[in-house]
Ligand SMILES: *[C@@H]1O[C@H](CO)[C@@H](O)[C@H](O)[C@H]1NC(C)=O
């Protein structure tokens with residue numbers, strides 16, 4: 354017993370006196386183009402771990418004062434403020450925390466934001482609804498304005514596309530994950546490489562989307578189907594938005610649309626989800642579909658080729674983070690892996706740099722078994738990338754888009 358107490362005591366002393374983790378390194382990846390006007394901005398993606406899921410049962414290695422939301426939310430906001438990204442996408446924000454904490458605080462720093470709770474909120478009493486978590490997008494109002502936002506509800510899309518597929522109804526429709534999209538438009542201050550843009554190009558459309566995909570490793574099929582539905586919605590959004598603003602009769606090409614897709618995909622780099630996003634295609638017999646009966650409904654959701662037996666999406670995306678720079682973005686006792694990502698349109702955007710990982714040596718030396726931790730407020734690490742975007746759109750300016758209602 355005494356030995357046990359000694360071990361606990363040493364653990365607590367270490368916890369309180371442990372040195373702060375060193376600053377996360379900035380990894381430079383490129384230089385801004387000095388020959389033509391471009392937009393430069395930073396994007397953060399962060400699953401903040403909502404209070405409801407931060408239980409002692411889940412995070413037994415973590416002392417209760419470290420798990421307390423009042424403590425964590427302060428460090429989360431400090432971290433957001435420290436990196437001060439131009440676009441911030443958050444997952445697991447509770448409804449009340451968005452409206453009463455993050456939004457008012459970040460408004461003081463020059464942001465505005467949008468939020469949507471997970472779909473279960475619809476069927477709940479007002480008093481419970483404020484604890485439902487969801488996705489948020491904040492943008493710096495000096496650089497961007499909001500043209501419209503759009504909620505993507507995977508259970509609704511599953512229902513609409515089920516076509517009598519039991520797996521679609523029983524496995525996909527029962528999960529209330531969401532994505533949230535915002536069509537932003539750049540303002541003059543976003544053109545920050547030092548060369549003035551042509552006035553007709555100042556207002557570039559930029560579709561920002563954040564998603565929180567289902568977590569359970571047993572349901573890799575659901576993750577993949579949710580991601581395919583997400584890409585289909587984004588395709589329709591860009592066709593509506595950009596199609597209207599281009600010359601009449603000009604068919605919008607989503608492969609030219611500037612898309613930023615951030616989120617907690619709960620999927621490792623070698624998963625079907627990431628293969629589909631990164632390569633724009635996925636085999637209809639990919640093992641992640643688990644040979645379940647999705648094929649006929651998916652043909653309505655994603656273009657399908659009989660010849661290659663593949664589903665595709667029309668965007669051309671690359672991931673800013675891979676395990677080469679970031680071995681894990683979720684760090685708990687049982688599981689450590691890269692499951693959060695920032696995808697960008699690779700035809701028009703170039704990453705200039707990104708935020709590297711927390712020093713692995715610090716974890717070892719201080720015997721940190723998992724997060725949250727005194728100095729790391731979530732069990733996820735924030736991702737941050739600086740991007741340079743070339744203009745693809747020139748035309749009507751801010752009144753050119755037809756808002757989708
Ligand atoms: C991080 O990963 C672990 C293991 O998959 C999971 O239990 C935990 O919920 C994840 N954290 C979040 C906030 O998604």
Ligand SMILES: *[C@@H]1O[C@H](CO)[C@@H](O)[C@H](O)[C@H]1NC(C)=O
Pocket residue numbers: 622627628631632675
């Ligand atoms: C993503 O696709 C590129 C080629 O377009 C490839 O080089 C890279 O390895 C892929 N990454 C992943 C994680 O699949």
